[in-house]
Amino acid sequence: MAYLAFIGRRMWQLLPVLFGITLVVFFMIHLIPGDPASTLLGNRSTPQAVAALRSQFGLDEPLYQQYLDFLGRVVRGDLGSSFVYKSPVRDLVQGRISATLWLLGMGALFSLLLSVPLAVLAASRKGGARDQAVRIVPLIGLGMPAVWVGLMLQLFFALKLGWFPVSGFGASFGEHVRSIVLPAITIAVALAPILVRSLRTSLLEVLDSDYVLTARAKGISRGRLLVRHALRNAAVSSVTVLGVNIAYLVGATVIVERVFALPGLGTLMLESIYSRDFPVVQGVVIVIAVLVVLVNLATDLAHASLDPRVGVEA
Amino acid sequence: MSTPLLQVEDLHIDVPTRRGLLHAVRGVSFQVSPGEALGLVGESGCGKSLTLRAILDLLPHPAEIVRGRVLVDGVDVTALDRAARRKAVSASISMVFQDSMTALNPLMRIGDQIAEAPMARLGYSRSASRVRAVELLRQVGVPDPERRARAYPHQLSGGLRQRVVIAIALSCEPRLLLCDEPTTALDVTIQAQVLQLLQGLRRESDLAMLLVTHDLAVVSETCDRLAVMYAGRVVEDGSIGQLVLEPRHPYTFSLLRSVPDPDEVRQRLLTIPGAPPDLVQPVRSCPFQPRCIFGKPDCGGAEPVLFELGGARHSACHHVDDALSWADLAKVHA
């Protein structure tokens, strides 16, 4: 019950951000140089088409009216209609969202699986040999473009070794899993430099903390110490670290989808950009931003339920 | 003559730093007998906290013991491997930490934290350890212990938290309590309560105590004996009465005179100008000399050793024989 109240309170706090998202996206159409309608239509532009577009977008109305109309439509779930497919953007998004969610989930999981052990290794002895070795990860990793990492993984594991499919999503559950592995690893590698650094810092804080000292003074064995004190406390800060980086995770997902031709929101957005299908681009951007907000909310919830100082009741 | 509970012999602790090797502790020796309370006094940076930590093998990473031994019940624990050492030491010695907010795990209920040692080390069952935790809370004077045991550290006041830290130390059934500035973070009224608690515990269970602090008032109330540290060494030790009435080292003297005496109506307080020496450099003469108001030319010679003055009293001053005239000399300087 307290959880629902917590969510309710947070959503209330997030309303301004959600409004802000719609505002930013709304203004995108007005950034188009020249006349938005004819630029958008490009070579599809005929006087009738331009007029139709102008009325569809209400471009002749005063600005605030346009925004209110837009807001009203978005709130009702109407994200416009694709130029290319002539179908509601909403349907297109629905069809593509599953692949993105798969990648997000597995990407987050693999990121933790990769970064946490590395951070633990580094933090176990500050300044030690293992710590120095792990320092290489952010040093080299920060400069690795996600697209390139993805392509290299494709090269080795898909093309040369044939362990995983080169691209696509597959039809069955099993095929989905196989198809997501390499992309998920790519995301993990892309996030590792940032995550390892932050996790290592919070782990060191925990290990250096006075309460761990108290426990050691009590004569508690190292094993119990690690599990009951260090790991639990570190887990809480890990959730926070992951939460802070959610936007980056989602951004990486969008890019990586393209490399592996996964039928997700990212590829939908890019395809629509290439075909100049503005409503779809607009709609996808909104959906992605809302997704980020929701995932942030989820991590907040996880953090609050784990940390009694914050507490769900607070 | 029973074996002392704790013996520290010629302890040397070095800390590698950017600027070089810091000789933080340079040959400290003392002992604590069962039931006795020894105070370890000195300003920040003199090495007293490191000494405490070294006893429990809790030195922070780059610091390490490079010479000397620590004996618990006559057993040289510094010669044992980590696990054996942990067992041997924590069986008899416990520590009370300074900052109760950070010394407690914020994610664990305090009852669980107190029950941890009995359960994990002393073989209590889960339920028995819970009962014990409540008992200990009662013993340290926490009201409504059953309910408090389920609370988290951030829900308690500073004074209560410090009592919890003491309860945790007691949970290991120690015979010697190491206290690292136990009252420094508290305000005066709470300080008095906590000190009273410690003294009461000592009486009840014949607990020995090693109290590290920079606060002379605390030490004079609670300790039988006192060791004064400066620049990584003990510069004077003896019984509390002796040291307070008749200090035999200029540093002790200055410390005492820098605290106002409520009985003296018109008193000039001595301040100790300057700062302690940089212990990365080797010490070639008396380290206190630059700040010593009784200094004489030959103080620039060798570093004074801890001279024995008879009756378990020592002082590390070349001119300890002049001690009786210091009170008058001070009036001239002040």
Next chain:
Amino acid sequence: MTAVVERPELEPADPAVLVVAPRARRLNPTLLAGLVLLGLLLLAAIFAPLLTPYGPTTQDLSNSLAPLGGKHLLGTDQLGRDTLSRLLYGARTDLRVGFLAVLFPFIIGSVLGLVIGYRGGLLDTLVMRLVDMVIAFPFYVLVIALVFVLGPGTRNIYIAITAVGWVAYCRIVRGEVLVAKQQEYALAARAGGVPTWRILLRHLLPNVIVQAVVYSMSDIVLSILAIVTLGYLGLGVPPPAPDWGSMIADGQQFLLDKWWLTTIPGVAVVITGLGLSLLGDGIVERVKQT
């Protein structure tokens, strides 16, 4: 323009520092390594014409997809353009754009942060609301959308990245100003009647800008990554200008047998990133020493 707008930790990254001579004053090993690496890269970019006989856009269809070695040291792409040349000239493009793409957000964000941090009030609230709106979007998503909307061209890339990237600098500088303006030297200046702009410029700026500079070091890396990624997506610097990103994209279809076409530009990016990271960490080291 980063994943996480947090204060970069001032932690030594250099492995050798703990052990090596404590008197290493001016050039710690990290800083040195970074300078050397970056220096080499810059030299290669600047002296590109001297290092290769071929132009970056010269096509030679009879010689397309040539292997490594021989006349074309790093082979050619599908239009017969020499990979090495494109790599070296591409360095010019990517390094230049990457650097400028950080400069604009740095200046705009810092100035804004300075002003609103000091002033507070309505302006502060408004700008911070704007900041919240911008960071709700993943960096790439917003930049790509803006590039789409604004149209192709290098200038629009700068605009897009600046529009999203100023946020980080604004937050950092504002945070520093909030602390700094309570410091005694600032309060004394105000009490002394020093005009606001002068306080901002002469007293506060030097103190608060350090964190922003430190951050910008890692930001340049991310900026170059962004250019390369945009290039890969076909939304970057317009052809035929050579760019590592589009080289990677061009090579993708030949990944199986002509893998070097994709791999080599990526390695160039990694090396650049390494050099910049070392430089950045080295500078942090140096700053900590003072």
